[in-house]
Amino acid sequence: MTTVEHDLRAYRLALDLTAEQTSAVRQHAGAARWAFNHALAAKLAALDARMSTIAAATAAGADPAAARASAPRIPTKPTIQKALNQIKGDDRTGVDGLCPWWNSVSTYTFQSAFADADQAWSNWMNSLTGKRAGRRVGRPRFKSKRRSRDSFRIHHDVKNPTIRPDTGYRRIIVPRLGSVRVHNSTKRLRRALDRGAVIQSVTISRAGHRWYAAVLVKAPRTAAAPTTRQRAAGRIGVDLGVHHLAALSDGTIIDNPRHHRHARARLTKAQRALARTQKGSNRRRRAAATVGRRHHELAERRATTTHTLTKQLTTRWATVAIEDLNVAGMTRSARGTIEAPGTNVAAKAGLNRAILDASFGELRRQLNYKTDWYGSTLAVCDRWAPTSQLCAECGERANLRLSQRTFRCPACTYGHETIVDRDVNAARNIAALAVAVAPGTEETQTARRAEPDPRPRGGNRSGPAVKREDRTLPGAATPVEQSTGHPKPADQRSLPLVS
Ligand SMILES: [Zn+2]
Numbered sequence: 001m002t003t004v005e006h007d008l009r010a011y012r013l014a015l016d017l018t019a020e021q022t023s024a025v026r027q028h029a030g031a032a033r034w035a036f037n038h039a040l041a042a043k044l045a046a047l048d049a050r051m052s053t054i055a056a057a058t059a060a061g062a063d064p065a066a067a068r069a070s071a072p073r074i075p076t077k078p079t080i081q082k083a084l085n086q087i088k089g090d091d092r093t094g095v096d097g098l099c100p101w102w103n104s105v106s107t108y109t110f111q112s113a114f115a116d117a118d119q120a121w122s123n124w125m126n127s128l129t130g131k132r133a134g135r136r137v138g139r140p141r142f143k144s145k146r147r148s149r150d151s152f153r154i155h156h157d158v159k160n161p162t163i164r165p166d167t168g169y170r171r172i173i174v175p176r177l178g179s180v181r182v183h184n185s186t187k188r189l190r191r192a193l194d195r196g197a198v199i200q201s202v203t204i205s206r207a208g209h210r211w212y213a214a215v216l217v218k219a220p221r222t223a224a225a226p227t228t229r230q231r232a233a234g235r236i237g238v239d240l241g242v243h244h245l246a247a248l249s250d251g252t253i254i255d256n257p258r259h260h261r262h263a264r265a266r267l268t269k270a271q272r273a274l275a276r277t278q279k280g281s282n283r284r285r286r287a288a289a290t291v292g293r294r295h296h297e298l299a300e301r302r303a304t305t306t307h308t309l310t311k312q313l314t315t316r317w318a319t320v321a322i323e324d325l326n327v328a329g330m331t332r333s334a335r336g337t338i339e340a341p342g343t344n345v346a347a348k349a350g351l352n353r354a355i356l357d358a359s360f361g362e363l364r365r366q367l368n369y370k371t372d373w374y375g376s377t378l379a380v381c382d383r384w385a386p387t388s389q390l391c392a393e394c395g396e397r398a399n400l401r402l403s404q405r406t407f408r409c410p411a412c413t414y415g416h417e418t419i420v421d422r423d424v425n426a427a428r429n430i431a432a433l434a435v436a437v438a439p440g441t442e443e444t445q446t447a448r449r450a451e452p453d454p455r456p457r458g459g460n461r462s463g464p465a466v467k468r469e470d471r472t473l474p475g476a477a478t479p480v481e482q483s484t485g486h487p488k489p490a491d492q493r494s495l496p497l498v499s
Contacts, residue, residue, distance in 0.1 A: 009197075016180075032112070039077075050071045050074065053072060054068055084099075106175050154174065154202050165186040180213070237431025267295065388422060391409040407424075
């Protein structure tokens with residue numbers, strides 16, 4: 001028997017819902033929220049009971065390990081579901097209960113909300129015990145209608161394929177909703193299914209004023225190899241910047257669209273209008289919807305830019321070399337901490353915003369999986385390598401100030417006869433210094449696994465301004481540390497998205 005490797009991919013479809021379907025998806029999202037909160041409350045109550053049982057037993061002289069072993073456990077999905085089935089009631093037969101309306105939504109809504117509660121709980125526990133790397137995960141919070149995202153997930157029944165594209169490219173069939181019109185197209189999804197992909201689930205969520213369906217599929221992995229054209233093009237170095245979106249080692253400069261700056265005025269206007277309204281009024285509700293809509297428009301435009309850039313990079317060259325940016329550190333609050341207050345706060349807040357605007361983290365994530373798809377290789381250069389300070393021709397060190405936008409080598413003629421953009425010079429160094437990472441490798445030293453900051457405390461601690469200054473830092477020659485493994489299916493946001 002041969003094992004076929006699979007990839008999980010999500011196809012995102014914008015939906016054009018009928019009024020009836022809109023009320024159905026709202027109802028499902030509400031049910032998912034209710035079920036999550038129900039499961040979380042059950043877990044928290046069990047935790048209280050468990051703690052007091054252990055405390056009482058150890059106070060009575062029992063062995064702490066034995067007390068823990070015999071104390072009540074935290075219930076998970078099957079237990080919670082079983083218990084709820086006894087008391088949920090049924091409004092069709094007039095039986096009162098906790099959620100007699102359960103039959104009006106898909107049963108998968110409950111199941112996936114319980115699974116999400118399990119995941120949130122174990123993320124918290126693993127973070128407490130240090131099993132989970134990265135940023136601390138706090139105690140799961142109850143979902144509120146105001147704060148939480150409207151979303152629910154329906155799983156695919158393989159024996160009875162309930163989720164499938166309808167005839168043509170413009171409709172998809174979803175249980176309980178029927179045939180839903182799609183605003184974009186199901187073409188890519190259909191092609192994937194024709195190639196043997198199997199639908200796993202559909203997550204329906206609201207962003208701004210629109211509802212989307214993310215169809216998760218499990219597709220047999222195809223070993224992509226670089227094309228002749230990619231091999232001929234070789235390696236491209238990419239310097240992701242604030243001044244430009246990216247500078248390439250072949251001299252191309254891709255301008256930063258700065259969507260945020262353009263959209264900011266509109267957003268600010270909407271936010272001011274919201275601030276002037278009275279709490280609980282109809283005008284406030286409408287104004288809040290407008291703010292949400294402006295945010296959403298911005299996010300959509302930003303996503304398009306990122307997808308276009310990463311697709312071009314990964315399809316045109318055999319190797320894409322980038323710098324390993326510490327996005328978490330770069331976007332850290334400009335105000336700093338009490339021990340190390342930030343300097344030049346206003347300017348850096350602007351810089352941080354620009355960095356967020358360029359969505360570095362997302363760019364890196366996309367390059368990661370798209371290189372895998374299109375047969376190219378991702379190479380990463382240590383983030384402490386002085387890429388902007390070295391001459392790409394002769395390797396001489398030039399002490400460039402951040403304000404100097406062009407590179408001029410003090411030792412050779414590079415940058416003397418022609419104008420060399422400092423970021424293009426950096427991109428050439430990145431291309432030369434980067435080390436290939438294994439396909440599908442998770443982010444290395446970015447937000448997920450931030451290593452302790454080796455720089456001295458105090459002073460300039462945030463922003464690429466520091467990184468680009470003349471500093472010799474440890475580890476410049478060592479290959480980057482890698483964590484392995486594919487994104488977990490539970491984390492929808494970390495899945496490759498086909499768009
Ligand atoms: Zn030189």
